Amino acid sequence: MQRRTFIKELKNIVGAENLWEKPEEVLCYSYDATPLPPVKPDVVVRPKNEEQIAKIVKLCAQEKTPIIPRGAGTNLSGGTLAVEGGIVMLMTAMNRIITVNRDDLYIIVEAGATTLKVAKEAEKHGLFYPPDPASMNVSTIGGNIMENAGGLRGLKYGVTKDYVLELHLINAHGEPIKAGAKTVKCVSGYNLPAVFTGSEGTLAILTKATLKLIPVPKAKRAMLAIYDNFIKASETVSEIIASHIIPATLEFLDNFTIKAIKEATSARIPDTADALLLIEVDGHPAQVTEEIEIISSICKKYGAEVIIAEDEREKEEIWTARRKALSALARIRPTLILEDVTVPRSRIPSMIRKIDEIKNKFGIMIGTFGHAGDGNLHPTILTDARNEEEMKKVEKAISELFEEAIKLDGTLSGEHGIGIAKLKFLPLEFSRPTIDFMKRLKNSVDPFGIFNPHKLVNYEHNN
Amino acid sequence: MNIITEIKSLEEEILKCMRCGFCQAECPLYQKDLLEPSVARAKIFAISQLINGNFKELDKILNLIEYCLLCKRCANACPSGVKTDLIFIKTKSTLRKVIKLPAYQKIPLSFILKNSFLIRFISPFIAKYKPEPVKRKILDKKEYDFVGLYPGCVANYILTSWKDNTIDFLESQGVRVVPLATDICCGIPALTSGEKDLFKYQIMRIKGEIEKFNVSAIITLCPTCQWAISDLSYSIADISIEKPVYDIMQYIRIKELEGYAKIDEKTTLHVPCHYAEKSLLKSIVKERIQTEWISIVNDGCCGFGGIFSTKFKKDSEELFEPKLKELKEKDIHTVITTCPGCAIQFARHKIKIIHPVELLYV
Numbered sequence: 001m002q003r004r005t006f007i008k009e010l011k012n013i014v015g016a017e018n019l020w021e022k023p024e025e026v027l028c029y030s031y032d033a034t035p036l037p038p039v040k041p042d043v044v045v046r047p048k049n050e051e052q053i054a055k056i057v058k059l060c061a062q063e064k065t066p067i068i069p070r071g072a073g074t075n076l077s078g079g080t081l082a083v084e085g086g087i088v089m090l091m092t093a094m095n096r097i098i099t100v101n102r103d104d105l106y107i108i109v110e111a112g113a114t115t116l117k118v119a120k121e122a123e124k125h126g127l128f129y130p131p132d133p134a135s136m137n138v139s140t141i142g143g144n145i146m147e148n149a150g151g152l153r154g155l156k157y158g159v160t161k162d163y164v165l166e167l168h169l170i171n172a173h174g175e176p177i178k179a180g181a182k183t184v185k186c187v188s189g190y191n192l193p194a195v196f197t198g199s200e201g202t203l204a205i206l207t208k209a210t211l212k213l214i215p216v217p218k219a220k221r222a223m224l225a226i227y228d229n230f231i232k233a234s235e236t237v238s239e240i241i242a243s244h245i246i247p248a249t250l251e252f253l254d255n256f257t258i259k260a261i262k263e264a265t266s267a268r269i270p271d272t273a274d275a276l277l278l279i280e281v282d283g284h285p286a287q288v289t290e291e292i293e294i295i296s297s298i299c300k301k302y303g304a305e306v307i308i309a310e311d312e313r314e315k316e317e318i319w320t321a322r323r324k325a326l327s328a329l330a331r332i333r334p335t336l337i338l339e340d341v342t343v344p345r346s347r348i349p350s351m352i353r354k355i356d357e358i359k360n361k362f363g364i365m366i367g368t369f370g371h372a373g374d375g376n377l378h379p380t381i382l383t384d385a386r387n388e389e390e391m392k393k394v395e396k397a398i399s400e401l402f403e404e405a406i407k408l409d410g411t412l413s414g415e416h417g418i419g420i421a422k423l424k425f426l427p428l429e430f431s432r433p434t435i436d437f438m439k440r441l442k443n444s445v446d447p448f449g450i451f452n453p454h455k456l457v458n459y460e461h462n463n
Numbered sequence: 464m465n466i467i468t469e470i471k472s473l474e475e476e477i478l479k480c481m482r483c484g485f486c487q488a489e490c491p492l493y494q495k496d497l498l499e500p501s502v503a504r505a506k507i508f509a510i511s512q513l514i515n516g517n518f519k520e521l522d523k524i525l526n527l528i529e530y531c532l533l534c535k536r537c538a539n540a541c542p543s544g545v546k547t548d549l550i551f552i553k554t555k556s557t558l559r560k561v562i563k564l565p566a567y568q569k570i571p572l573s574f575i576l577k578n579s580f581l582i583r584f585i586s587p588f589i590a591k592y593k594p595e596p597v598k599r600k601i602l603d604k605k606e607y608d609f610v611g612l613y614p615g616c617v618a619n620y621i622l623t624s625w626k627d628n629t630i631d632f633l634e635s636q637g638v639r640v641v642p643l644a645t646d647i648c649c650g651i652p653a654l655t656s657g658e659k660d661l662f663k664y665q666i667m668r669i670k671g672e673i674e675k676f677n678v679s680a681i682i683t684l685c686p687t688c689q690w691a692i693s694d695l696s697y698s699i700a701d702i703s704i705e706k707p708v709y710d711i712m713q714y715i716r717i718k719e720l721e722g723y724a725k726i727d728e729k730t731t732l733h734v735p736c737h738y739a740e741k742s743l744l745k746s747i748v749k750e751r752i753q754t755e756w757i758s759i760v761n762d763g764c765c766g767f768g769g770i771f772s773t774k775f776k777k778d779s780e781e782l783f784e785p786k787l788k789e790l791k792e793k794d795i796h797t798v799i800t801t802c803p804g805c806a807i808q809f810a811r812h813k814i815k816i817i818h819p820v821e822l823l824y825v
Binding site for chain 2: 035092093135
């Protein structure tokens with residue numbers, strides 16, 4: 001089909017007002033939040049409902065044209081880049097909250113609703129949607145599900161996958177399919193929600209989701225523990241978990257990050273601080289009081305100076321430091337590469353030590369912070385993409401970072417996904433048969449190779 | 464080629480953008496359109512592509528940047544501290560060197576700038592509220608301070624009660640006031656159209672007027688004029704205004720001036736995007752004015768944006784609609800605000816707008 005005819009067909013489906021093809025328009029969809037070179041899609045379409053999506057998919061299947069679904073474009077692994085052109089399918093017009101069920105504790109939403117909208121809607125009904133990726137104010141729930149987004153509360157509350165009950169999708173033939181059920185338990189057939197969650201848009205187009213909600217915890221307390229030695233901080237993490245206390249959040253900030261925060265903000269952190277732990281516990285008031293005391297004494301045992309927030313304002317002050325971490329680091333150099341290697345919790349001290357070694361070996365800047373409680377670290381490399389010499393070193397450093405994570409029984413990516421950014425490292429983590437299994441899954445479900453090809457397993461047409 | 468070199472001087476600022484997309488949450492236009500070209504990230508990215516030669520159509524980039532309220536919400540919230548407003552203003556000024564503002568826009572613009580009383584012509588189109596004259600007690604403070612009042616065009620020619628009450632209020636508190644440069648526009652309409660030289664000329668004239676008096680500070684009644692005189696004068700036009708420039712409410716707080724008021728009907732506060740100290744405004748207004756305060760959910764940008772409201776009339780209206788709807792639903796007829804631009808937007812939809820200084824008395 002000629003390009004003109006193809007565009008005309010698309011216009012017939014979504015209407016001319018929901019299609020963009022001018023160079024200056026598609027330019028704005030040639031990037032996401034990953035520091036990768038931009039690639040322009042051929043056309044951007046914004047469907048309004050499942051029927052339109054089904055028609056677009058049928059047309060693209062016939063034409064073997066890639067469809068790259070896109071929500072807010074906050075992806076950190078290049079998942080929304082149109083590697084070899086194709087159409088970007090913008091999900092932002094499908095952003096309705098369909099219903100909140102207070103008896104069965106779930107919410108039904110369209111894929112384009114922002115995470116914030118979902119969380120706020122739940123809150124309005126006295127319920128809680130825990131996954132809180134850093135981009136939640138803008139990211140869409142569809143993006144969160146397809147990337148299996150994490151966040152700060154992973155330790156106690158899990159990640160997006162733990163809240164997915166039922167998904168509605170459009171398959172490669174343009175037919176609606178349903179995965180899972182609205183029930184807490186469901187073992188009818190394969191566990192399809194688990195297959196689609198984190199599939200990075202490579203298997204089907206998500207249109208609607210039913211997500212589990214939980215009651216809002218009655219009480220919360222936050223505290224800050226300041227260490228003069230990061231090893232002691234990481235040992236504290238292990239002992240807290242070993243004492244069978246599960247804080248809602250348990251965040252770590254290293255010396256480099258602390259310095260950056262101090263320089264960029266007015267946060268009150270002692271100069272001697274080598275590492276910080278930010279801890280929040282929630283639950284029943286009595287339990288919260290008891291746990292905060294136990295944690296506090298563990299921190300002190302490892303030589304920490306402990307500050308417990310007495311009110312909302314002090315709590316905010318403690319959290320400001322954590323929230324400012326990434327931006328404070330971003331101000332230092334022009335390019336920021338945010339990694340998300342994840343290791344079993346007990347291996348955190350080894351991982352942090354290795355990051356330090358790599359930093360010195362290559363002479364590059366790395367600030368590390370992250371979700372120590374769930375083993376998910378964010379080594380953040382500060383560099384300048386214009387400096388080829390330095391970028392070569394950065395690339396080598398990243399390879400070593402990944403190798404070490406795997407050696408420590410960890411994973412390449414805790415929450416950002418593989419996309420195209422980490423594709424070449426996948427064989428580090430998985431054997432050939434395992435990767436082949438994923439490829440076969442992809443190829444059988446998407447025989448035309450139209451759903452976000454080049455991502456995750458890199459669809460090969462000859463397979 | 465000079466154009467690109469000039470824009471390239473912004474490269475360091477542009478590189479600070481890590482494309483996180485967090486500006487989407489702040490941008491009134493993105494929240495309305497849910498389309499990437501509306502948001503700062505896209506505009507900055509497009510400028511970067513102009514610099515590195517991947518995109519060459521200057522007029523397209525200009526169009527992209529023009530569709531922006533310059534509300535500064537993205538700049539204030541940017542985690543990387545990218546000065547988005549300055550990037551847009553500077554790029555626009557540079558592009559305007561080659562893509563001339565059409566004569567039918569430029570001639571009236573410079574004519575109105577030089578004859579700012581002409582803005583009176585919009586006066587019949589908006590509903591004006593004339594508050595009851597306030598009888599203020601003259602406090603015995605004996606020339607406590609001497610300030611210049613730069614009311615801005617709207618408060619000078621249309622919402623004259625704002626200006627009159629400011630003078631009356633300040634003088635009752637022992638502050639001597641000299642209105643200055645009242646007929647000289649701050650030049651913002653020129654700057655937001657990309658006419659930097661015109662802006663510079665206006666700022667020079669204002670500076671000249673300020674220097675005629677030995678005032679301790681300049682008081683403004685428009686947060687956008689304040690931005691122009693205290694900030695853009697230096698960051699864009701390389702002219703430094705030595706005197707501090709305060710909005711009237713800021714000045715009241717700094718000098719701890721007295722003054723209270725009461726409103727006998729439901730009232731809401733509209734905080735202007737350009738207001739420098741939003742939390743100060745909220746606290747001072749709520750502690751000084753006794754009324755039934757109602758907060759509204761659609762408390763964002765009113766959508767006026769000066770020239771934006773003439774260039775993108777429909778979008779400007781769409782931004783105001785949800786607010787208007789909520790005001791009607793909640794049966795609120797009185798809005799307190801401190802920006803003449805926002806005031807026009809509300810007033811042309813027949814909503815009663817009051818500046819706190821119109822009511823405050825001792």
